[in-house]
Amino acid sequence: MSMINAWAAKSAKGKFEPYQYDPGPIGPEEVDVEVEYCGVCHSDLSMWDNEWGITTYPFVPGHEAIGKVVALGEIAREKGLKPGQRVGVGWNAYSCLYCDNCLKGEQQLCTTVQPTIVAHHGAFAQQVRSHWVWAVPVPEGVDPSSAGPLLCGGITVFSPLIDRNIVPTDKVGVFGIGGLGHMAIKFMKAWGCEVTAFTSSSKKYEEARAFGAAHAVSSTDAEQLKQLSGTFDFIVIAVNVSLDWENIISLLKPGGKLHLVGAVTEPIPVHAMSLILGKKEISGSPTGSRSQIDQMFRFAEHHKIMPKVEHFPMSRINEAMEHLRAGKANYRIVLDADF
Numbered sequence: 001m002s003m004i005n006a007w008a009a010k011s012a013k014g015k016f017e018p019y020q021y022d023p024g025p026i027g028p029e030e031v032d033v034e035v036e037y038c039g040v041c042h043s044d045l046s047m048w049d050n051e052w053g054i055t056t057y058p059f060v061p062g063h064e065a066i067g068k069v070v071a072l073g074e075i076a077r078e079k080g081l082k083p084g085q086r087v088g089v090g091w092n093a094y095s096c097l098y099c100d101n102c103l104k105g106e107q108q109l110c111t112t113v114q115p116t117i118v119a120h121h122g123a124f125a126q127q128v129r130s131h132w133v134w135a136v137p138v139p140e141g142v143d144p145s146s147a148g149p150l151l152c153g154g155i156t157v158f159s160p161l162i163d164r165n166i167v168p169t170d171k172v173g174v175f176g177i178g179g180l181g182h183m184a185i186k187f188m189k190a191w192g193c194e195v196t197a198f199t200s201s202s203k204k205y206e207e208a209r210a211f212g213a214a215h216a217v218s219s220t221d222a223e224q225l226k227q228l229s230g231t232f233d234f235i236v237i238a239v240n241v242s243l244d245w246e247n248i249i250s251l252l253k254p255g256g257k258l259h260l261v262g263a264v265t266e267p268i269p270v271h272a273m274s275l276i277l278g279k280k281e282i283s284g285s286p287t288g289s290r291s292q293i294d295q296m297f298r299f300a301e302h303h304k305i306m307p308k309v310e311h312f313p314m315s316r317i318n319e320a321m322e323h324l325r326a327g328k329a330n331y332r333i334v335l336d337a338d339f
């Protein structure tokens with residue numbers, strides 16, 4: 001087996017350096033994908049820093065890969081994938097397909113799910129390997145150079161629209177207009193919803209409207225929030241910082257839903273009565289199922305929805321990661337493989 005060229009950090013926050021590894025023989029259900037592009041996600045940064053205590057080094061990040069199938073195991077080649085076909089590999093690389101969650105079609109909740117960058121080499125590399133179920137065909141009409149961020153950030157904000165039964169007549173809100181939030185606006189606008197963007201930066205109002213928001217509002221001005229009280233069916237939280245939770249819940253209509261996709265680090269204090277009286281819900285979700293990724297790709301193709309990205313050659317990975325850490329990503333970064 002030939003060696004795979006990759007970029008790896010040997011320690012938390014350590015510089016990324018060229019790294020080679022032998023992936024070993026391909027398993028029967030596995031697919032090898034030659035990486036063309038890979039998005040950079042905030043989770044790559046958290047894993048690099050070992051923020052969650054689960055990182056193994058040398059660490060090869062990258063879980064928003066777009067590339068071409070270069071090898072298929074003997075079972076994988078019976079699953080509709082062809083050599084040379086363009087596919088995407090996102091946050092998850094393996095799931096068992098026989099646990100209760102897998103059988104229900106929620107492979108992302110598999111009890112033994114194997115993420116692409118946890119104890120597995122990711123896609124800031126020439127090649128990435130996954131189970132065939134997570135090598136998702138990319139439709140012709142989806143621009144491969146921008147599509148990477150759909151595979152983690154995109155599906156994370158798309159799957160709640162299906163799971164939480166969002167309908168076009170819903171009034172929806174998005175808190176946090178960044179990598180996730182800007183994709184949420186685009187998807188929900190195309191879904192038919194009237195979207196309000198909530199952001200702490202008034203500089204982002206105009207761009208939020210360009211993404212499809214009908215309204216842009218301060219996320220921190222308690223007075224403005226009070227005026228919108230009781231007017232939303234669904235609110236997505238796409239930030240990881242604490243907010244004025246009671247005020248945000250009061251934005252919901254009776255029966256309204258508050259949904260978390262941002263990993264807010266502090267507990268969320270909520271009065272039971274704030275939920276009980278209006279029959280309101282708080283929920284959260286990680287990425288999405290394989291079928292939802294397929295649905296997202298078709299929806300993105302049909303509605304011409306792509307994340308807003310900026311490109312770095314993969315060889316400038318250190319610069320790209322610092323750009324992300326500094327909060328300067330506009331709005332997602334894609335690395336172009338240049339081995």
Ligand SMILES: [Zn+2]
Pocket residue numbers: 095096097098099100101102103107109110111112113
């Ligand atoms: Zn499973």
Ligand SMILES: [Zn+2]
Pocket residue numbers: 041042043044063091152153
């Ligand atoms: Zn991610």
